[in-house]
Amino acid sequence: MSPVPSTATPTAPSRWLPAYLGLVVAVALTVGVMSWFALPRPELGPIVLLCLMGVVAYQIREPEAGLRIAFSFLSIILVASAAVVGIFGAWLVGGVSMLVDRQRPGRIVTVFNAAMSAVVGAAAALSYRLLGGVQGAGLSGMSTYDLGRHVGIPLLAADVVACLLNAILLSGVLHLARGISFAVQLRRVLSGSGVAYVGYGVIGLLFVVLWFPAGLGAFSALLVLAPLLAARWAFIQYGEELRSHERTVDTLVTALGTKEPAAVARSRRVANLGEWIAEELGLPPGQIGTVRYAATLHEIGHLGVPTRLLRRPRASLSPAEQRLIDGQCVVGARMIEGIDFLESARSGIRHQCERFDGSGRPDGLAGHDIPVAARIVAVAAGVDDALRDQPEEADVSMDHAFGVLRSDPGRFDPEVVEAAVAALDKHGWPASAPVEVPS
Template sequence: MTSRTESPSPSRAGPYYIAGLAVASVVLGAVAWRYGRHPDLAPLLLLSAMGILSFNLREPTVTSRIGFSFLSIILLASAAILGPFGAWCVGVVSQAIERDPKVMWFQRVFNIAMTGIIGLVGAGVYLAVGGAPDLEQVSGFSGLALQVGVPLIVADVIQCLTNAVLLSGAITLFQGVPFWVFVRRVLVSSGVAYVGYGVIGFLFVVLWFPVDLGAFSALLIMAPLLAARWAFIQYGEEVRSHERTVDTLVTALGTKEPPAVPRSRRAARLSEWIAEELGLGPHQIETVRYAATLHEIGHLGVPTRLLRRAPEAVSVAERRVIDRHCVMGARMIEGIDFLEDARSGIRHQHERFDGDGRPDGLAGQDIPLAARVVAVASAVENLLDAPGDVPWDADTTDIARALQSDPGRFDPAVVTAVLAVLEKHGRPHGASTGVSR
């Protein structure tokens, strides 16, 4: 798993983090060469070639900010077959061939350093917990299990944790995502995959030495590797299909109310930041983002003349029609399975924390969390978008004063979170035109 940061804007500590990681990787590689065993050239070249192949066959858009390849399997096998220095070399070489012009230089440096460290750490853990340094001496089922299988599983777990920690450190410094939130997101996204990595890596090692197939085992192992890649591609395509569905709905809204599109995008980004600040899990963050993106989809059922009318020119009866958009929006996406959890966030976005809201008069924690987040995010978006309200260059004090001017409207915890993320990230990008509702 490698970094795919979006429009990086590193904090002051970001470059130092990457530089430190690069230096640590080089130093650890040098120590492994000086004090560890030197791998044979033929298996080193073969496993490096497989590492490069896995990088080129990677699925880069499986989920937000991260992508998958089967490089971790190659690194795990290298830990047992080549030792620490060999595994470090495989990790470094596999990432060093990056040619994508969209990947910035410091991302390349980070990926090379991180993958080298992951390979070396896995090999070190394998040896530390009793893994056989000479696989040719391993014999019998118990020998395979205790001297190869168990150490590889432990190394697999530590590689997974190392990947999550190093990657989360970069994302935290470059994008401001809370560290433990992203650690959890990586583990949830890749934890099950790493179990498969361990099994396939063990099979690779067994075929190479105890079964004595040598380099031919690389051909045999390609079948499950390509099957794993196919599974990742299918999952990634499902995620992209969900995104296309949401984009289609937003586009439909934009044909009727063009200013709603940038508003929805900014509200979604702000809601995602809030959810991360609150420490929500990956599924909850996704639910919040979908709800925020589609929080105005019910405007498709509101007469266009009302949407274009200035707020002060809207009558009480017309305001009631406009305010029903949240209920209509929830009905519009009914039956779309992956949006089912987001429906409550759309329906209840106008509830009040004190229970005096609509449509159902829910109060406090009874209001779905997605709805509480969307309510605050859309309110901030409205404040920043409406002429004469809160200017885009206003500090968070002005926004806090505006949000707190109506006691009982919002969840205080969500208000605190949004003020924190605005200080951390600034305003969501983009500017909109027209009157926001």
């Protein structure tokens, strides 16, 4: 289950956001009331146990593992609830589990997360029931064939429904709250948690089989706790690895800042714009991360350029001095050689000075032979260079952005230019104050 993060972003929320939040909460309340009055009510004991497990699973979640969302293993509890306590029970488990949050994200975020989780739990239980899934005590004494037909298949299908609905609801609220492309966010969630959801479904199925056919009842909760904690440990290691990558990049940018302080803000702005462009182009999450790393470190080669040249206006540089500065792309790519997680970003740094018409440096690549990360970094850095030269009180207009991107025919990939224009139109671009790179 992926809750809505509460960190602030530079884009203003859509005016439709309150309506969306209200709609999800209203749907959750309606589903709860209807399932309470229209369906048989499950036993209190299993509901209490599952609610407690859900609360614990949500509280020990590992947040912000590189996708700007947090994952918990509440999905295992919700999937199991579909077969153990039915629609109302799964609705209640989902809602109660997210009402308590040690991170205190704010009342609105907490209420929405609880409503979203309740809807996801009820939808999973409803799909389980519609596909012939058997609930509660009816699971006892089943043959292997019946377990597969009336428990296994419906429960795994319910797991898929929960995964898709969670991704859709989460992508919708982030699109309205932060301006992130719905399709891009949907791919991020599904690519980041889709495979994990398969494991959730299998563990949830094991939980149900141990509870009823194996006759262990509530004791089965202890038996599923071990793989749950093992999976959490693995996820923590993955999250820590990603955070170590971010710390490495931050260290490199800080080192650049000791020589050229203004480069730190430039790196952050170009990284942010580069990521927006990559999203507009519909690149997969892995490539978006590559673009962000390449954009953040696009000037790291300045560490090999004499400081006196970096501080002089470009117009005053001799041809030889200009070539030395332009060579920073190759120097930068060499500097990060051997850092495994930055290997895919090296080409984006090395080839950012290539021209789309093939007359650029260092290798004279043309068109789509230029790596997409390099084409994006070139456009993002070009826009930042032009907008940074404007007076601080001036508003950044789309007309000006168009002029910057088209002022040098043959320099930029036209498709990337259009994506940059769309990104600027959607997110805006501050003429001053650095934009923080999301992590």
